[in-house]
Amino acid sequence: MIETIRIETAGPGLYDFTGEARRFVSGAEDGDGLLTVFVRHTSCSLLIQENADPNVLVDLQAFFRRLVPHTDDPSMGWIRHNTEGPDDMPAHIKAALTQTSLGIPVQNGAMMLGTWQGLYLFEHRDRPHRREIVFHFRGD
Amino acid sequence: MIETIRIETAGPGLYDFTGEARRFVSGAEDGDGLLTVFVRHTSCSLLIQENADPNVLVDLQAFFRRLVPHTDDPSMGWIRHNTEGPDDMPAHIKAALTQTSLGIPVQNGAMMLGTWQGLYLFEHRDRPHRREIVFHFRGD
Amino acid sequence: MIETIRIETAGPGLYDFTGEARRFVSGAEDGDGLLTVFVRHTSCSLLIQENADPNVLVDLQAFFRRLVPHTDDPSMGWIRHNTEGPDDMPAHIKAALTQTSLGIPVQNGAMMLGTWQGLYLFEHRDRPHRREIVFHFRGD
Numbered sequence: 001m002i003e004t005i006r007i008e009t010a011g012p013g014l015y016d017f018t019g020e021a022r023r024f025v026s027g028a029e030d031g032d033g034l035l036t037v038f039v040r041h042t043s044c045s046l047l048i049q050e051n052a053d054p055n056v057l058v059d060l061q062a063f064f065r066r067l068v069p070h071t072d073d074p075s076m077g078w079i080r081h082n083t084e085g086p087d088d089m090p091a092h093i094k095a096a097l098t099q100t101s102l103g104i105p106v107q108n109g110a111m112m113l114g115t116w117q118g119l120y121l122f123e124h125r126d127r128p129h130r131r132e133i134v135f136h137f138r139g140d
Numbered sequence: 141m142i143e144t145i146r147i148e149t150a151g152p153g154l155y156d157f158t159g160e161a162r163r164f165v166s167g168a169e170d171g172d173g174l175l176t177v178f179v180r181h182t183s184c185s186l187l188i189q190e191n192a193d194p195n196v197l198v199d200l201q202a203f204f205r206r207l208v209p210h211t212d213d214p215s216m217g218w219i220r221h222n223t224e225g226p227d228d229m230p231a232h233i234k235a236a237l238t239q240t241s242l243g244i245p246v247q248n249g250a251m252m253l254g255t256w257q258g259l260y261l262f263e264h265r266d267r268p269h270r271r272e273i274v275f276h277f278r279g280d
Numbered sequence: 281m282i283e284t285i286r287i288e289t290a291g292p293g294l295y296d297f298t299g300e301a302r303r304f305v306s307g308a309e310d311g312d313g314l315l316t317v318f319v320r321h322t323s324c325s326l327l328i329q330e331n332a333d334p335n336v337l338v339d340l341q342a343f344f345r346r347l348v349p350h351t352d353d354p355s356m357g358w359i360r361h362n363t364e365g366p367d368d369m370p371a372h373i374k375a376a377l378t379q380t381s382l383g384i385p386v387q388n389g390a391m392m393l394g395t396w397q398g399l400y401l402f403e404h405r406d407r408p409h410r411r412e413i414v415f416h417f418r419g420d
Contacts, residue, residue: 001420002312002387032142034176034276036314036383040394042330048240049232050182055220056232062218063208063233068343078342080335092329092336093343100328100397101383103176103241105276107142112274114180117240134392136314136385138420140141140278172282174316174416188380189372190322195360196372202358203348203373243316243381245416247282252414254320257380280281280418 001028001137004040008130009123012065012087014047014057017133018118024135025106033139035111037102037119040132043091044123045098051118064124068093091124098122106137141168141277144180148270149263152205152227154187154197157273158258164275165246173279175251177242177259180272183231184263185238191258204264208233231264238262246277281308281417284320288410289403292345292367294327294337297413298398304415305386313419315391317382317399320412323371324403325378331398344404348373371404378402386417 005020025035039046050056070086071079081089102119105112113119121131145160165175179186190196210226211219221229242259245252253259261271285300305315319326330336350366351359361369382399385392393399401411 002385002392004392034174034278034314036385038383038385038392040392040397042328042394042397047236048182049236053221053223056229059219059221059229060233060236066218067207067347078346079339081333081339083333089336089339093340096327096329096340097237097377099239099379103178103243103276103383105142105176105178105274112142112144112178112180114182114272117180117182132394134385136383138278138314138418174314174418187376188322189376193361193363196369199359199361199369200373200376206358207347237377239379243318243383243416245282245316245318245414252282252284252318252320254322254412257320257322278418 003135005133006130007121007133010128011126012123013061014120014122016118016120021111021119021135025111025137026109028109028137028139031108033106033137035104035106036136038134039100040134042095043125044121044131045095045100046102047098047120047122048102048117049120050116052116064094087126094124143275145273146270147261147273150268151266152263153201154260154262156258156260161251161259161275165251165277166249168249168277168279171248173246173277175244175246176276178274179240180274182235183265184261184271185235185240186242187238187260187262188242188257189260190256192256204234227266234264283415285413286410287401287413290408291406292403293341294400294402296398296400301391301399301415305391305417306389308389308417308419311388313386313417315384315386316416318414319380320414322375323405324401324411325375325380326382327378327400327402328382328397329400330396332396344374367406374404
């Protein structure tokens with residue numbers, strides 16, 4: 001079972017799509033199986049993170065922004081890939097440091113997430129983008 | 141086939157659970173298939189790393205501690221999520237930089253790991269925790 | 281369906297194996313399913329990244345080299361695992377920061393990659409190595 005969802009992003013940050021994934025696996029005929037989540041881009045990424053305090057998401061984004069500054073920062077003068085703007089190559093690097101795919105076991109039609117786990121699209125580009133995430137489910 | 145194991149951690153470090161995974165896949169009726177490993181937390185993570193020299197594990201932990209200091213370090217004054225202690229937000233960041241899920245092909249009832257590969261739970265919190273790891277196996 | 285491919289690396293860098301993966305899944309009898317890619321080493325890793333501008337790959341490699349310098353750099357004097365050369369422990373750290381396994385949905389015999397996504401082996405060691413990557417496909 002395969003489905004592609006689209007998320008409209010409005011700048012850098014973490015966008016929760018746990019609800020979309022929950023709906024997708026609940027539609028599966030088989031109760032147990034494996035959900036694979038895959039993002040079809042290289043300047044945004046996937047992350048499973050805490051869904052309780054929104055400051056966790058703020059701090060995560062701030063950490064990556066400090067670790068990989070925009071390329072108009074003097075410390076990033078060595079970057080070659082600058083044609084698509086100062087946020088572009090840092091976006092690729094942040095994507096490399098996080099995930100492009102996730103595998104989540106499903107039991108009785110529900111993802112086996114921990115209590116505090118949510119699924120996030122991590123947008124690394126400054127401008128709005130339409131992002132595609134593929135869900136794949138295979139029942140046992 | 142799904143099983144949840146528990147690992148009691150006693151502070152930061154890498155905890156080997158290769159043996160538990162080996163036992164799990166050897167119990168599968170099908171010889172070939174895919175093992176998915178999933179950790180149900182956002183302040184610890186998964187890692188496949190060298191199982192030979194224990195100093196590799198010491199150095200890995202030290203690198204992440206240097207890259208993401210505790211929030212009582214002056215360099216981390218910008219962190220907002222501080223309510224759960226100086227090791228909490230760094231734990232979320234270290235988890236984001238490593239893995240929440242792993243997919244490992246299985247052949248003839250054995251994980252296709254390289255000679256030097258072991259499976260580790262990477263604990264990022266200072267105090268003892270009970271951690272849950274889900275194994276999912278689907279035969280071909 | 282399982283196959284192991286070998287890639288001969290000639291120093292640090294990103295080696296494209298998208299074509300090998302494409303060939304592998306096209307040989308599958310089932311049109312839809314899940315491709316899992318697994319690398320059997322802890323001093324190289326996997327990455328899905330932009331396949332258009334080669335400078336993206338150059339910049340990625342440079343970023344990781346700056347984040348994790350060789351251990352003969354004074355800033356890395358705290359490293360214990362030094363017996364296999366100044367590039368060895370940094371290789372393990374870079375592998376920990378990227379991926380050991382990837383899951384990619386397959387539809388109609390083709391990986392559901394985005395337009396700009398390619399599959400790369402990320403070699404972190406200085407000397408030539410023969411690297412093994414396992415492909416696993418399970419049809420729906």
